[in-house]
Amino acid sequence: MFDLVIRNGRLVSPDATTPGTIGISGSSIATIAPPGEQIVGANEIDATGMLILPGLVDAHVHIPGFLLSSRLDDFTSASKAAAAGGVTTVLLMPTDDPRTATPFYFEQKRDSGIGRSYIDYALQAIVGPMSESIDDLAALGAVSFELFLAYGGMPNFIIGNDDYELARTLRLIRDVGGIAGITPHSPSLIARLTAEHRDDPDPTVATIAATRSILSEALGIARACTAAADTRAQIHIRAVSSRQSLDLIRRFKDLAALSSEVMSHHLLFDAEDAKRMGAYGVITPPLRHASERAALQDAVRAGEIDMVVSDHSPHLREDKERGQADIWTAPPGMTGLQTLCASMLALIDDGKLTLQDMVRTCCENPARWFRLYPRKGTLRSGADADIVILNPSQPTLISDSDQHSKADYTTLAGRKISARIERVLLRGQTIFADGGFPSAPTGRFVRP
Numbered sequence: 001m002f003d004l005v006i007r008n009g010r011l012v013s014p015d016a017t018t019p020g021t022i023g024i025s026g027s028s029i030a031t032i033a034p035p036g037e038q039i040v041g042a043n044e045i046d047a048t049g050m051l052i053l054p055g056l057v058d059a060h061v062h063i064p065g066f067l068l069s070s071r072l073d074d075f076t077s078a079s080k081a082a083a084a085g086g087v088t089t090v091l092l093m094p095t096d097d098p099r100t101a102t103p104f105y106f107e108q109k110r111d112s113g114i115g116r117s118y119i120d121y122a123l124q125a126i127v128g129p130m131s132e133s134i135d136d137l138a139a140l141g142a143v144s145f146e147l148f149l150a151y152g153g154m155p156n157f158i159i160g161n162d163d164y165e166l167a168r169t170l171r172l173i174r175d176v177g178g179i180a181g182i183t184p185h186s187p188s189l190i191a192r193l194t195a196e197h198r199d200d201p202d203p204t205v206a207t208i209a210a211t212r213s214i215l216s217e218a219l220g221i222a223r224a225c226t227a228a229a230d231t232r233a234q235i236h237i238r239a240v241s242s243r244q245s246l247d248l249i250r251r252f253k254d255l256a257a258l259s260s261e262v263m264s265h266h267l268l269f270d271a272e273d274a275k276r277m278g279a280y281g282v283i284t285p286p287l288r289h290a291s292e293r294a295a296l297q298d299a300v301r302a303g304e305i306d307m308v309v310s311d312h313s314p315h316l317r318e319d320k321e322r323g324q325a326d327i328w329t330a331p332p333g334m335t336g337l338q339t340l341c342a343s344m345l346a347l348i349d350d351g352k353l354t355l356q357d358m359v360r361t362c363c364e365n366p367a368r369w370f371r372l373y374p375r376k377g378t379l380r381s382g383a384d385a386d387i388v389i390l391n392p393s394q395p396t397l398i399s400d401s402d403q404h405s406k407a408d409y410t411t412l413a414g415r416k417i418s419a420r421i422e423r424v425l426l427r428g429q430t431i432f433a434d435g436g437f438p439s440a441p442t443g444r445f446v447r448p
């Protein structure tokens with residue numbers, strides 16, 4: 001007798017969609033039985049007509065409001081958004097306070113999710129010129145070590161143009177068996193392009209986009225891949241947004257141990273959409289021409305990009321609105337945790353991707369590359385019972401009023417998708433159903 005049985009549903013894997021019955025004991029999947037086999041549970045869910053997916057693993061998430069008093073998206077609000085969107089594990093980027101550059105800050109962030117997070121979470125560490133903590137952070141379970149090759153605002157954590165530091169840091173990460181997350185771009189190009197456009201008479205979202213050129217992105221990727229090939233460090237390329245970047249990743253695939261990601265926004269929107277959104281369309285890297293978007297969609301379908309992430313950046317409405325008056329002040333980034341699955345469903349509706357693509361790039365691959373597999377990202381015996389039950393024939397209108405993040409809007413508002421998330425389980429417990437959250441937050445810290 002199992003604790004819970006989910007029967008009559010169709011199970012989605014990276015290879016196929018097949019009927020099956022899931023038996024859950026405690027917090028784990030105990031068996032996947034073929035449809036004819038009779039298994040019994042103390043509790044049962046009839047999933048007739050439903051699709052059953054592994055809980056999504058979002059490998060690129062920002063939660064800026066760790067402090068309890070913060071006005072920004074915090075563990076509770078962000079993890080509710082995640083749960084409502086079918087994401088059951090997040091990998092948290094290290095740039096939000098407390099920045100996980102030292103064991104002390106790492107432990108502080110790790111512990112701040114206990115009793116507050118509705119979903120499981122892993123932590124990424126940040127490294128910069130002062131990289132002495134890498135050993136200790138690895139021992140604490142950092143899922144990656146993030147290197148920022150160009151971005152401003154974090155002067156102590158940017159490798160910048162310093163190739164000596166880049167190679168040295170990659171070797172240190174390699175020596176602890178870690179993964180280096182690479183946020184690419186060229187600092188000198190960004191600085192000069194920004195100066196060039198600073199006095200443009202009527203700056204728009206396209207002006208900001210021009211400061212983060214495709215060449216800048218490609219130079220950062222080429223530099224990181226070259227250093228990774230030389231040092232034999234494993235790297236993960238973040239936020240790929242152009243064909244040129246894809247070409248480089250293809251060429252380096254055999255030379256370096258590398259994985260890559262694309263944000264769901266770059267698969268769904270292009271520069272024309274950004275124009276319409278104004279400050280809400282300002283993200284880094286920028287939304288690019290429709291032809292770049294098509295190339296990214298093709299690359300996901302072809303398995304050339306390993307994962308799709310949300311890069312959830314929950315800037316409050318009031319902060320984005322300031323950017324409507326002066327686009328240079330628009331904080332870059334979009335909300336996305338609650339709409340990652342919805343974005344993929346929209347792309348599936350449009351015939352651009354398949355359910356298999358979604359489970360491969362949003363569940364299995366992020367768990368595999370960041371070494372949380374097979375505990376996360378898959379429906380198989382022994383895995384955590386993190387499960388999304390999806391009704392494929394319940395059209396859903398995405399709206400601002402349904403968003404749970406403190407950034408209570410979405411660039412997908414008004415879009416209709418053909419499916420609805422009916423229920424989400426974390427380690428066998430229902431964490432989202434009928435639009436609500438039936439249990440207290442039980443999310444845990446997970447480590448490779």
Ligand SMILES: [Zn+2]
Pocket residue numbers: 060062093311
């Ligand atoms: Zn990010």
